[in-house]
Amino acid sequence: MFKDFASRKFEIFILMLIIGATIIFYIGHFDNPFFFDDKHTISENESIRSLKNWTDFFTDADTFSSLPANRAYRPMITLMNAIDYSLAGGLKSTYFHYHIFFWFLVLIILVYLLTKHIYEISEEANKYIGIIAFFGTAWFALHTANAETINYICARSDSFSTLCIVISLLLYIHPFGRKWFLYLITMIIGIWTKQTGVMFFPILSIYILLFEEESLLTSFKTNTASKIYKYLKKIAPAGIIAISLFVFNQYFLTPSSTHSTNYDVSRFEYFSTQWYVTIHYLGNFILPVNLSADPDLAIIKPWYHFKNIFGLLIIVSLFVLMIKTSFNKKLRPISFGIAWFFIALLPTAINPLFQIANDHRTFFPYIGLFIAIPYGTVLLLKKLELFKKYKTIVISISILIFIAHGIGVIKRTEVWSSPETLWYDVTEKSPKNGRGLMNYGLTHMAKGDYENALLYFNKALKLLPNYYVLHINLGILYHSTNNEAKAIEHFKKALNLNSSSPDPEYCYAIFLIDKERYIEAEKYLNLAIQKSPNHIRSKELLAKISGNTNNHKQEITKLENNITNNNSLENYIELSLRYYDIKNYEKVIETCKIILKLDPKNINAYNNLCAAYNQLKKWELGEEACKKALEIDPDFQLAKNNLRWATDNINK
Structure with missing residues (x-):
């Protein structure tokens, strides 16, 4: 033989x-x-x-x-x-x-x-x-x-x-x-x-x-x-x-x-x-x-x-x-x-x-x-x-x-045949793996089982408190359950924790688009592409919403309606930023003056007013607005930057 x-x-x-x-x-x-x-x-x-x-x-x-x-x-x-x-x-x-x-x-x-x-x-x-x-x-x-x-x-x-x-x-x-x-x-x-x-x-x-x-x-x-x-x-x-x-x-x-x-x-x-x-x-x-x-x-x-x-x-x-x-x-x-x-x-x-x-x-x-x-x-x-x-x-x-x-x-x-089977196996074999717990939670979230998803996310959070991907997923979960404040909290944590991955900006942009905050979403998508020029999902999403004036108008209209229903300073500040994004600087000035009537010491209104005057090359008015902001808060860095912008041009 x-x-x-x-x-x-x-x-x-x-x-x-x-x-x-x-x-x-x-x-x-x-x-x-x-x-x-x-x-x-x-x-x-x-x-x-x-x-x-x-x-x-x-x-x-x-x-x-x-x-x-x-x-x-x-x-x-x-x-x-x-x-x-x-x-x-x-x-x-x-x-x-x-x-x-x-x-x-x-x-x-x-x-x-x-x-x-x-x-x-x-x-x-x-x-x-x-x-x-x-x-x-x-x-x-x-x-x-x-x-x-x-x-x-x-x-x-x-x-x-x-x-x-x-x-x-x-x-x-x-x-x-x-x-x-x-x-x-x-x-x-x-x-x-x-x-x-x-x-x-x-x-x-x-x-x-x-x-x-x-x-x-x-x-x-x-x-x-x-x-x-x-x-x-x-x-x-x-x-x-x-x-x-x-x-x-x-x-x-x-x-x-x-x-x-x-x-x-x-x-x-x-x-x-x-x-x-x-x-x-x-x-x-x-x-x-x-x-x-x-x-x-x-x-x-x-x-x-x-x-x-x-x-x-x-x-x-x-x-x-x-x-x-x-x-x-x-x-x-x-x-x-x-x-x-x-x-x-x-x-x-x-x-x-x-x-x-x-x-x-x-x-x-x-x-x-x-x-x-x-x-x-x-x-x-x-x-x-x-x-x-x-x-x-x-x-x-x-x-x-x-x-x-x-x-x-x-x-x-069979274990590798689906995310659910793979990550369940990881949680069984490697229970101290925070990423495994998070990913198994994701399989629950994909099915709409937010309760169990949150359970596994929180288990993962104890092991990986500074894992930016986990905070992204918590932001998505809270957004799905209409807890906007918690969603923003976790998205912002993810943005602060990672400086190289485009995912925090991309996922936050999706959240902003859902809230019809298109201009802000564009900003984060551009940041994502700046980090990673070949991040195809950010490019595709930006192409979908970029330059769509209807989106911008819808966002501003929504904010204007919110002001009608809720005459809050936050809504006015947000509206002034949106006007600034679409380069309607006269509207920025008009909105900021309304804010200052409601709150004469609002540093954000003075800063936005300064930036708008600077864009219109009204440098002296810009200088005056930023100085008032800094009188209220001498450490306000944005106002310092805008004041320098105004004074540099005045000196020219």
Whole structure:
């Protein structure tokens, strides 16, 4: 039976079987919607709506996202999103999923080729090599944790950059690809997909050390200089280009508005917490029953907390195992796999990110474990002389593992099928995650269940009192329940809490439009576009209301009617501002004089009067009005500004 594994036809048959099983278990995921970062990179990103200027993706990182703080230099992702948008003719997630899944299937085949090659050059070439390689490949294809990446459209940056790294290594291994440096091309594409693509360089370095220049490990003392020179010569092309490209991308192509590093925690606090996070990831690899789309792991203090120390002990143990197995050629697939795992984890372990852990980050690191663990397990069973004796049991257990993971994939696909199922799962798995509680509240609000929505929003507020998105949603909720005062309070908080996202201005503008305050809404929409020029929703809404004189007239008429029914100072002040917005400065002056008859010490009326006189170039009258405002309140900054405007022109 095992001889058949040497047959190329049988090899293709097994690979097609694995591909077929993968398609079957993932068949329900193609209609899953956009989530998380899909919003600002796809749904609200004007840049992907045309391929006409696709070369801009490679020169302007602003095209990556509608959120200035989230603009990374990932032109390949923007290009693929634009291609999928074009093919779909709009925002249809199915087309994005088809594209992502196609490359996932390609990666499955390439993982097999790489795994088999690693095993074969270990001098452990025997009848079990095919079985082990197929097991590792099937495990990778069906592993439940990988569903977190495949179901999440924006995580295509993880899956595609991983594909580029595997292709690059295979191209280096192939004589033609090495001779013509083709592996450098795919490495560059990988870095353009996600900056973690630069980790191909250390992975390649470990591969060369373990499988090509192993004499550096076994006989380091002889001809040391020539061996090191030969080694450095092999790794130099990838190292020079990878590091140079990474630095150039990071410091010259990444916008200054990008805010990817969490400065609220110290680097060491973050790094020491990653020791425990590594245990979390290893746990999900072994038994992925607690996967969460948005984990609630937080910084662990002090750094010597038992969780961190336990994680550190496990890491040190794996490092010791990696080093010990590196000296024995037959065991080097284990060493290489462990090294791959830690190299792939390194970028998210040393740079403090806002999310301490995320289960879709393991897609790239786990490949190392899929190489090391099956190989090491078979060697152990052989050493204990258990494999031949219990071959049927081992195969049966393997099949059960695949089925269990396949069922897990189906379950996670169901979780990702709608906002309600996803965020309910997050609240169950990660109850201390304020964002998860808020988003589950949003699913209640979408159904008109404001009571439960407010319940979850308030739970989230205790955990995230300064989260601007939460205050936006509270503003929307209170607006929906006709509590205008509370709505404005939360919208204003959101506006004050965030200086880079266009969402606070956009959502407040929607509220203002509903209140028929069109001119003010235009102002906030312009602010949103100023923050993010490719925020498509703000542009569309502004185009809808901008320049519509009927809207302006309706707003002013409504205010005039309010004054008739309620002769309040607030209504008069608001009316004077609206007249100012439409440049009817005579009406501003007339309205302000009415206000001053009702309240002779109203500083806002004097200030608005000053601004109107200034616009009419009646500088002396403007100066007089602003001076009266400052006599009442010497710290009134707007009046100071308008007074300076008047006096500067008088002095001219």
